[in-house]
Amino acid sequence: xxxxxxxxxxxxxxxxxxxxxxxxxxxxxxxxxxxxxxxxxxxxxxxxxxxxxxxxxxxxxxxxxxxxxxxxxxxxxxxxxxxxxxxxxxxxxxxxxxxxxxxxxxxxxxxxxxxxxxxxxxxxxxxxxxxxxxxxxxxxxxxxxxxxxxxxxxxxxxxxxxxxxxxxxxxxxxxxxxxxxxxxxxxxxxxxxxxxxxxxxxxxxxxxxxxxxxxxxxxxxxxxxxxxxxxxxxxxxxxxxxxxxxxxxxxxxxxxxxxxxxxxxxxxxxxxxxxxxx
Numbered sequence: 170x171x172x173x174x175x176x177x178x179x180x181x182x183x184x185x186x187x188x189x190x191x192x193x194x195x196x197x198x199x200x201x202x203x204x205x206x207x208x209x210x211x212x213x214x215x216x217x218x219x220x221x222x223x224x225x226x227x228x229x230x231x232x233x234x235x236x237x238x239x240x241x242x243x244x245x246x247x248x249x250x251x252x253x254x255x256x257x258x259x260x261x262x263x264x265x266x267x268x269x270x271x272x273x274x275x276x277x278x279x280x281x282x283x284x285x286x287x288x289x290x291x292x293x294x295x296x297x298x299x300x301x302x303x304x305x306x307x308x309x310x311x312x313x314x315x316x317x318x319x320x321x322x323x324x325x326x327x328x329x330x331x332x333x334x335x336x337x338x339x340x341x342x343x344x345x346x347x348x349x350x351x352x353x354x355x356x357x358x359x360x361x362x363x364x365x366x367x368x369x370x371x372x373x374x375x376x377x378x379x380x381x382x383x384x385x386x387x388x389x390x391x392x393x394x395x396x397x398x399x400x401x402x403x404x405x406x407x408x409x410x411x412x413x414x415x416x417x418x419x420x421x422x423x424x425x426x427x428x429x430x431x432x433x434x435x436x437x438x439x440x441x442x443x444x445x446x447x
């Protein structure tokens with residue numbers, strides 16, 4: 170399965186590994202795409218796991234609806250449900266990084282029967298994030314989100330001079346040049362960056378749809394050098410999970426866990442998936 174549909178939208182998806190393996194859905198963040206998991210998937214396949222990594226809404230060229238309301242959390246969660254349905258899966262293990270982690274938290278809270286285990290990479294539970302914005306330095310760390318709310322200007326600034334500012338910010342975050350080049354090139358496609366930023370611009374719609382308690386087995390992984398997401402929100406996330414929960418802090422890792430800590434993430438995800446089946 171190289172694509173799946175939800176209504177008029179066509180999503181690209183990397184479906185690989187053993188066809189009969191335990192299914193693991195991999196959800197990327199901003200400004201990445203499914204290739205952010207390319208360093209992780211070989212370890213999962215070696216462990217007998219099947220992986221399904223979609224280019225999410227706004228990132229798949231065939232799934233770039235206009236208007237920020239099309240990027241509400243309910244919509245992007247329903248995209249994952251459509252993927253599971255297209256693959257003939259009643260449920261799957263779900264791994265999400267950055268914005269993909271927000272989708273994963275919401276999917277596990279709202280549709281727990283579709284999620285065998287949850288692995289959240291870097292991102293806290295959204296309610297813990299809201300709490301940390303008031304009680305820690307998280308508001309300063311997240312100040313760029315306010316800039317992203319401005320129409321048109323962020324696109325112009327980030328993509329000026331061939332995407333120089335976006336390129337520089339990704340390099341400063343530690344991403345290797347080949348991935349920086351790939352992500353920037355994708356964001357330079359017509360409408361791609363606007364669609365990606367619409368995930369942030371849809372945040373005002375989130376207040377009416379709280380993401381509640383998660384009751385599926387949860388693994389939470391955070392890099393202590395993450396400049397975007399601080400420890401306060403990560404540690405507060407435990408209060409929004411009932412049942413099995415484990416937090417792994419990678420002291421030498423930063424935000425880009427799928428790319429830069431792939432070996433360790435592979436070990437952790439594999440153990441988490443196998444533990445749930447024990």
